[in-house]
Amino acid sequence: MNEKHFSQSILEWFDVHGRKNLPWQINKTPYRVWVSEIMLQQTQVTTVIGYYNRFMDQFKSLEELAKADEDDVLGYWAGLGYYARARNLHKTAKLIVSEYDGEFPSTLDEIESLPGIGRSTAGAILSLSLNQRAPILDGNVKRVLARFHAIEGWTGHPSIAKELWYWAERYTPKTRFSDYTQAMMDLGATLCTRSKPNCPQCPINSTCRAYNEDRTNTIPTPKPKKALPVKHRWLLHIENQKGEIYIEKRPPSGIWGSLWSLPDAPYTLDGNDITHYCREQLAVECTVLSYKESFKHTFSHYHLILHPIKLSYVSSIPSISGCSDSRWLKGKHQLGLPAPIKIYIDSMEEEY
Structure with a gap:
């Protein structure tokens, strides 16, 4: 032809x-x-x-x-x-x-x-x-x-x-x-x-x-597959007495760049470490309330397993420089949240 x-x-x-x-x-x-x-x-x-x-x-x-x-x-x-x-x-x-x-x-x-x-x-x-x-x-x-x-x-x-x-x-x-x-x-x-x-x-x-030639099932040749690594992170669900959830804007580069999200922390931290992390990195004092069911999100280059931990907000710490791009979220909004984070937040709201 x-x-x-x-x-x-x-x-x-x-x-x-x-x-x-x-x-x-x-x-x-x-x-x-x-x-x-x-x-x-x-x-x-x-x-x-x-x-x-x-x-x-x-x-x-x-x-x-x-x-x-x-x-x-x-x-x-x-x-x-x-x-x-x-x-x-x-x-x-x-x-x-x-x-x-x-x-x-x-x-x-x-x-x-x-x-x-x-x-x-x-x-x-x-x-x-x-x-x-x-x-x-x-x-x-x-x-x-x-x-x-x-x-x-x-x-x-x-x-x-x-x-x-x-x-x-x-x-x-x-x-x-x-x-x-x-x-x-x-x-x-x-x-x-x-x-x-x-x-x-x-x-x-x-x-x-x-x-x-009866080869439509093999052409095009699939992209060579490789096993995706798995990464674990704590997902910090910090909530104040008004039922508002603490969120921060992610950096422009990296996953979910410039979107608003719940903070995350290294999974190597234990409960006491996490409250210290919130104090030092987010400039908020909080206490651990409960652990929620983990969930997985797959990116093109790795699997991310998030382990939500619910914390109760106590106070801010003015003497420590926290995230400047942060706010409290509740109800309807037009902010861009990653789909898995939005699903998680919506599911938590349905529990109340």
């Missing part, structure tokens, strides 16, 4: 079966497409839709996003995970306002130079919002091309990625750039899925090597 026949088959399939009513496909602008593409990194469409609609209702324009407080941005992102994406969105919006007079750049090099935007995301923004010819290579497209050419090896490996970019460039047609980009995304998301692909309905199955 030559390049023209490939793209023509994909577009004909898209005209009948493609997705055309997703929120970011309506009133397409570089800003709206950019936000959707960042949200869709590491996250399924069905999950993103609700977050996207709420985010766009709050930050209707790039200028509004740039003016927003970081806490507000993270609050509307909380639950999506990979929070560096939200911080980069905010940083990029401010950069576009200051460096590009609020106009989203319109060249591949300029867009790719922005925080949190790689080659494929830049291409998607250009092709989907401005109908410019710019190949993409997201996870869906990698899977389609790897199976079509029976390319073995993990698609994240530089040499494999280079080969896939070659084919992505060759197959991108000279017209209907936006439709073709969306069509490739849709094909991977709806037919050429990671498991149990619906090959009989695929428009390019007649010349797909993996399908014809």
Whole structure:
């Protein structure tokens, strides 16, 4: 199958079966497409839709996003995970306002130079919002091309990625750039899925090597797995007499960067050590009340097991410098909390 026949088959399939009513496909602008593409990194469409609609209702324009407080941005992102994406969105919006007079750049090099935007995301923004010819290579497209050419090896490996970019460039047609980009995304998301692909309905199955060689279950080659280490931390649930919970803002780098969370402490500490830790590190005097059920949260690079310990707040210690970004939390709020921390706090509130 030559390049023209490939793209023509994909577009004909898209005209009948493609997705055309997703929120970011309506009133397409570089800003709206950019936000959707960042949200869709590491996250399924069905999950993103609700977050996207709420985010766009709050930050209707790039200028509004740039003016927003970081806490507000993270609050509307909380639950999506990979929070560096939200911080980069905010940083990029401010950069576009200051460096590009609020106009989203319109060249591949300029867009790719922005925080949190790689080659494929830049291409998607250009092709989907401005109908410019710019190949993409997201996870869906990698899977389609790897199976079509029976390319073995993990698609994240530089040499494999280079080969896939070659084919992505060759197959991108000279017209209907936006439709073709969306069509490739849709094909991977709806037919050429990671498991149990619906090959009989695929428009390019007649010349797909993996399908014809019965190798769709082994191509693409999975990412090499390694055992994830397990880390343990105390989760400090400090509560005052009003039923308010002590939270602090995490550093910008590291897990849950810039989100509000319950403090945590080394798991090597015992009960007496923990009250001392609260005194020295948080500048609060408290006493241990009870130990709660532990729970696990898995990151891409390790498992984190949190061991909540409930403490009763006694007083602050003005002479000791504690966390400057701290507050007491109760009831409704719009702060960005990590999903597992929010679930834990909500479950504690339900006990009362």
